[in-house]
Structure formats: structure tokens, C-alpha cells
Amino acid sequence: MNINDKLATLKYNKSNESHLSADNDICMRCHDKPCTYICPAQVYSWDEEKCILHIRYENCLECGACKVACPKKNIIWKYPEPEYGVKFKNG
Amino acid sequence: MENNRAEVIIVGAGPAGVSAATVLARAGKKVLLIDRADKAGDKNMFGGCIYAKQTAEIFPQFWQSAPVERSVTEQKIVMLTDYDSTQYSYRYSSKGSYKAFTVIRSKWDNWCVKEAQKAGAYFAPKTLVKELLIENGKVVGVKTQFENYYADIVIIADGVNSLLAKQIGLRKEFNDEDLTINVKEVIKLHPERLQDRFQLDENQGCAVRILGGPLKDIFAMGFLYTNKDTVSIGLGVSLDELKKKKIPIYEMLEELKSHPSIAPYIKDGEVIEYSAHMIPEGSFNNIPKVYDNRVMVIGDAAGFVNNIHLEGTNLAMLSGRLAAETAIFAIEKGDFSASTLSLYYQKLKNSIIIKDLRTHNNTVKFMKKHIKTLTGLLPEIACDFFEVLSSADEIPKRAKYRRLVSKILRSGLILKMIPFAFFAMEKCIKR
Numbered sequence: 001m002n003i004n005d006k007l008a009t010l011k012y013n014k015s016n017e018s019h020l021s022a023d024n025d026i027c028m029r030c031h032d033k034p035c036t037y038i039c040p041a042q043v044y045s046w047d048e049e050k051c052i053l054h055i056r057y058e059n060c061l062e063c064g065a066c067k068v069a070c071p072k073k074n075i076i077w078k079y080p081e082p083e084y085g086v087k088f089k090n091g
Numbered sequence: 092m093e094n095n096r097a098e099v100i101i102v103g104a105g106p107a108g109v110s111a112a113t114v115l116a117r118a119g120k121k122v123l124l125i126d127r128a129d130k131a132g133d134k135n136m137f138g139g140c141i142y143a144k145q146t147a148e149i150f151p152q153f154w155q156s157a158p159v160e161r162s163v164t165e166q167k168i169v170m171l172t173d174y175d176s177t178q179y180s181y182r183y184s185s186k187g188s189y190k191a192f193t194v195i196r197s198k199w200d201n202w203c204v205k206e207a208q209k210a211g212a213y214f215a216p217k218t219l220v221k222e223l224l225i226e227n228g229k230v231v232g233v234k235t236q237f238e239n240y241y242a243d244i245v246i247i248a249d250g251v252n253s254l255l256a257k258q259i260g261l262r263k264e265f266n267d268e269d270l271t272i273n274v275k276e277v278i279k280l281h282p283e284r285l286q287d288r289f290q291l292d293e294n295q296g297c298a299v300r301i302l303g304g305p306l307k308d309i310f311a312m313g314f315l316y317t318n319k320d321t322v323s324i325g326l327g328v329s330l331d332e333l334k335k336k337k338i339p340i341y342e343m344l345e346e347l348k349s350h351p352s353i354a355p356y357i358k359d360g361e362v363i364e365y366s367a368h369m370i371p372e373g374s375f376n377n378i379p380k381v382y383d384n385r386v387m388v389i390g391d392a393a394g395f396v397n398n399i400h401l402e403g404t405n406l407a408m409l410s411g412r413l414a415a416e417t418a419i420f421a422i423e424k425g426d427f428s429a430s431t432l433s434l435y436y437q438k439l440k441n442s443i444i445i446k447d448l449r450t451h452n453n454t455v456k457f458m459k460k461h462i463k464t465l466t467g468l469l470p471e472i473a474c475d476f477f478e479v480l481s482s483a484d485e486i487p488k489r490a491k492y493r494r495l496v497s498k499i500l501r502s503g504l505i506l507k508m509i510p511f512a513f514f515a516m517e518k519c520i521k522r
């Protein structure tokens with residue numbers, strides 16, 4: 001079962017606004033980019049060609065690991081507005 | 092709520108917050124409990140099981156009416172090698188005295204909040220506290236997406252990420268090595284099939300810890316719990332080690348699920364939910380300042396977790412009760428200063444919270460240091476032992492014994508166990 005199938009089991013109320021953001025200039029200088037492999041929902045991915053960090057915030061599980069693991073403390077991390085984000089029915 | 096004023100505001104309706112709210116409401120105090128979820132529990136996940144004795148201190152006889160899944164009657168440790176395993180099980184009869192119950196947080200947390208409401212607490216769901224309101228350097232209330240609410244005391248119960256305790260500098264962000272990231276899948280199985288597979292009676296359940304195999308050589312542990320008609324399976328790994336290993340945690344979970352000794356437990360089950368959450372390491376040195384003028388911090392927000400014994404909800408509930416008792420004392424005295432609220436810390440010190448966190452202050456560090464012995468060598472030698480015991484072939488037994496003993500000697504297992512003996516001894520005598 002890959003990560004997309006796992007995420008497909010979840011109920012989300014998707015907001016149009018991201019609750020996560022990062023300064024891309026800082027990401028360009030980030031060596032390992034741990035957010036891309038620490039996140040349990042694969043929210044972050046690095047686009048090699050365009051040199052952009054994609055943030056699929058709508059898949060976020062609201063765990064907080066990325067904000068701790070980012071070596072440059074570059075992630076502005078908030079909870080989604082109430083009624084938005086993930087809902088665990090069997091947590 | 093009149094003029095948006097309460098005597099106590101509690102932010103977060105997890106086990107810590109509901110416990111504090113219930114105790115305060117029962118004492119007749121005006122208390123507002125706030126959570127960002129639509130329905131209490133909808134943002135939460137854990138393993139897991141709640142502990143009967145400590146939960147019953149807040150909700151006596153809760154098992155008669157609460158949505159519990161199964162009474163835990165078996166604790167098991169599974170030690171995996173790459174392909175094999177040894178399994179150690181402790182089974183006990185649950186007659187009369189329950190030890191623990193598996194629960195599903197969205198159901199359980201919601202039930203607890205209803206109990207707090209019955210006791211007289213106000214509950215505001217779908218309400219995100221954006222920040223604490225500060226006047227003259229003191230916390231006077233909370234700012235939400237709608238309105239501001241005011242109180243004499245604010246109890247911070249917002250969990251491991253505690254943005255609020257960080258806002259007022261009571262706590263720093265935890266470091267990578269102070270946290271584990273955990274994922275879990277809930278897998279649907281017909282109750283009878285589940286009971287057959289795990290050799291359980293109706294209502295009986297088991298709690299399993301899994302070491303080694305795909306989780307060997309790093310500070311990681313798998314877990315499995317049986318619910319009514321689902322199995323919760325997952326794993327936790329410390330952030331610093333995951334960062335080094337560079338393998339996404341969901342891939343580790345797949346490896347764990349497909350291990351030949353684990354796969355049969357969940358075979359043909361349907362994965363109905365995936366989830367993730369962090370756990371603070373819970374060591375004495377990491378305890379932040381848990382009180383100040385007009386404010387206290389409880390539960391995961393304060394790092395009250397015993398990772399060795401998988402205790403979190405119980406410490407959350409206990410800290411909630413101790414903070415509530417302190418708040419009642421302060422309200423009756425009409426004094427909400429830090430010096431009055433320091434009673435909370437005194438109570439924590441006299442409780443198992445600080446005592447146990449002190450006992451285990453260095454345990455995670457110790458385990459990390461010896462992780463290869465614990466999750467690699469030990470499971471392997473255990474399997475080798477059973478392999479000798481169980482293999483009938485043309486090789487003479489003495490040759491097999493010699494091979495095993497020589498492997499044990501070469502591996503240095505005996506030497507490597509010495510620190511464990513000293514460590515265990517230290518835990519018994521040091522105060």
C-alpha cells in the first residue's frame with residue numbers, strides 16, 4: 001500500500017489556504033531537505049528542475065514533525081482553521 | 092457564557108484537558124473547555140490503551156458506559172529477526188479488576204467531554220485558540236478565531252506541539268532527539284476472526300510491542316492493539332534517527348506489516364484509516380516550567396509521557412487533576428500568582444509523574460546507545476536458541492549446542508548485557 005492509498009483512507013475538509021509555508025530561498029540552500037522524507041504524509045517534495053519546494057498542505061496530518069525536523073527552522077507551521085484539515089475517525 | 096468570562100479556561104480536550112475540566116466542574120467552578128476539533132477526539136490518535144485504575148479516579152466505573160473496545164488481558168513482546176521471531180506473552184484474567192482498555196480516540200475523547208459537560212463544564216468545539224491574551228505580562232485569557240475569552244486561570248492542555256506554552260516562553264520547541272514520530276493503520280477484521288487469530292474471548296484484547304526486524308538498529312518500536320472489530324498496527328521512531336535513516340516512516344510500516352511473523356495477524360483485513368502523531372520523549376530534564384502567574388501546563392504539552400511503559404493518557408489525566416486541585420485552591424484563596432500555583436509543581440513532585448520521569452531520565456539515551464544489542468542481537472540469539480530446540484535433523488545435538496554457545500560468545504552478548512544489569516540496578520536504588 002503506497003502513501004497515496006494510505007492518505008485516501010482519510011477524511012479531509014480541504015481549505016483553499018495553506019496552513020504551512022516555507023521560504024523557498026532558504027530551501028534552496030538546505031542540503032538534505034529532511035522535510036521531504038520525514039513527513040508521514042509526503043506533503044513536501046522538491047522539484048529539481050524548477051528548484052521549488054512543493055507543499056501539498058491538503059494532505060497534512062497535523063503532527064508537527066516537519067517544523068521540528070527542518071534544520072533551518074524555515075517552516076511556518078500553524079493549525080488549519082477550525083473545520084478544516086484532517087479528521088481521524090479511528091485514531 | 093456570561094461576558095465571555097470563566098474562572099478557568101482549559102485549552103485542549105484530550106485526556107489532560109477533560110480530566111481538569113471534570114474535576115473543576117464537579118467542584119462547582121465555572122470552566123470553559125476549548126478544542127479545535129469539530130467533535131472532541133477528531134484530531135487525535137494514539138496506540139493504544141487507557142489504564143483502568145487512573146482513568147477510574149476521574150470517571151469511576153467508566154467501563155460500564157464508556158465506548159471501550161476491549162479489556163486488555165494479554166501483553167506481548169514480539170522480537171523479530173529478518174524472517175523469524177520469538178514472542179513472549181503475559182496473559183492474565185481480568186475478573187473483577189481491569190488493567191487497561193483499548194479505545195478509539197474519536198469515540199473515547201467525545202465520551203469524556205460529555206462527562207465533563209454533565210458535571211457542568213462548558214465545551215466549545217471547532218474553536219482554535221490562536222494565542223494567549225496577555226495584560227501587564229500576565230495571561231488573562233485566550234484569543235480564538237471568533238472571540239476573546241477571559242479567566243482567572245488558563246490551563247494549557249494543547250498536546251505535544253503546544254504552541255501556547257511556547258508563546259509565553261514556558262517551553263521551547265523539543266529537539267529531534269526528544270520526539271518520536273508515529274504512524275498507525277487501523278485494519279478491519281471480523282470480530283470472530285480477530286478473536287481466533289489472537290486467541291481471545293469476546294471483549295478480551297491484547298497489546299503487542301514489536302522490536303527488531305525492519306526496525307532493528309534504530310530507536311523504533313512497533314505496536315499492535317486489538318479493538319472490537321479492528322486491529323491498530325503502527326510504529327514510532329525517534330526523529331533524529333529517522334532523519335539519519337532517510338526512509339519514510341510509511342515505508343517502514345509497510346515492511347513491518349509484510350514481515351512473515353506479522354502479516355498473518357492482519358491478512359485479508361481492510362485498511363480503514365492511516366494516521367500520525369508525535370510523542371514527547373518524556374524525561375525529567377525536558378520538563379518545562381509548568382506554571383506561572385495565572386497559567387499551568389498539563390499532559391503532553393508538558394512532556395508527561397513514560398515511553399518505556401507506554402503511559403501517556405494516565406499521566407495526562409493525573410496532571411489534569413493536580414492542576415485542577417491547585418486551581419480550586421487558588422480560586423478559594425483569590426490568589427492566582429505563580430507562588431500560589433507552584434502548589435501544582437509540589438503535587439507533581441509527590442506523584443508518579445515526576446518520580447517516574449526522574450527514574451527514566453536517561454533511559455531513552457541508554458536504549459539508543461545499546462539499540463543494536465536490544466533490537467538486533469537479542470532477537471537473533473533468541474531465534475537461534477529456539478531453532479536449536481526445534482530442529483530435528485542429522486546434525487548431532489552437541490554440535491548444535493557448541494555452535495550456539497560459540498556464536499553467543501563471539502557476539503559478545505554476555506558482555507553487552509552487563510550494562511543492562513547495572514542499568515536495571517541503578518533504576519532500583521537511585522533516588
Ligand SMILES: Cc1cc2nc3c(=O)[nH]c(=O)nc-3n(C[C@H](O)[C@H](O)[C@H](O)COP(=O)(O)OP(=O)(O)OC[C@H]3O[C@@H](n4cnc5c(N)ncnc54)[C@H](O)[C@@H]3O)c2cc1C
Pocket residue numbers: 102103104105106107108125126127128132134135136137138139140141142218219220221248249250251254273274275325327368369370389390391392395396401402403404405407
Ligand atoms: C502512536 C501513539 C501511541 C500511544 N499509545 C498510548 C497508549 O497506549 N496508552 C497511553 O496511555 N498513551 C499513549 N499515547 C500517548 C497519549 O496519546 C498522550 O500522552 C495523550 O493523548 C496526551 O493527552 P493530552 O490531553 O495532553 O494531549 P492530546 O491528547 O494531544 O490533546 C490535545 C488536544 O488539544 C487540542 N488543541 C491543540 N491545540 C489547540 C488550540 N490551539 N486550540 C484548541 N484546541 C487545541 C487538540 O485538538 C487535542 O484535542 C500514545 C501516543 C501516540 C502518538
Ligand code: SF4
Pocket residue numbers: 022026027028030031032033034035036044053069070071072073074075
Ligand atoms: S527542511 Fe526546511 S529548509 Fe530544508 S527544504 Fe524542507 S522546509 Fe526547506
Ligand code: SF4
Pocket residue numbers: 020038039040041042043044059060061062063064065066067367
Ligand atoms: S505537520 Fe506532519 S503531516 Fe503535516 S506537513 Fe508537517 S510533517 Fe507532514
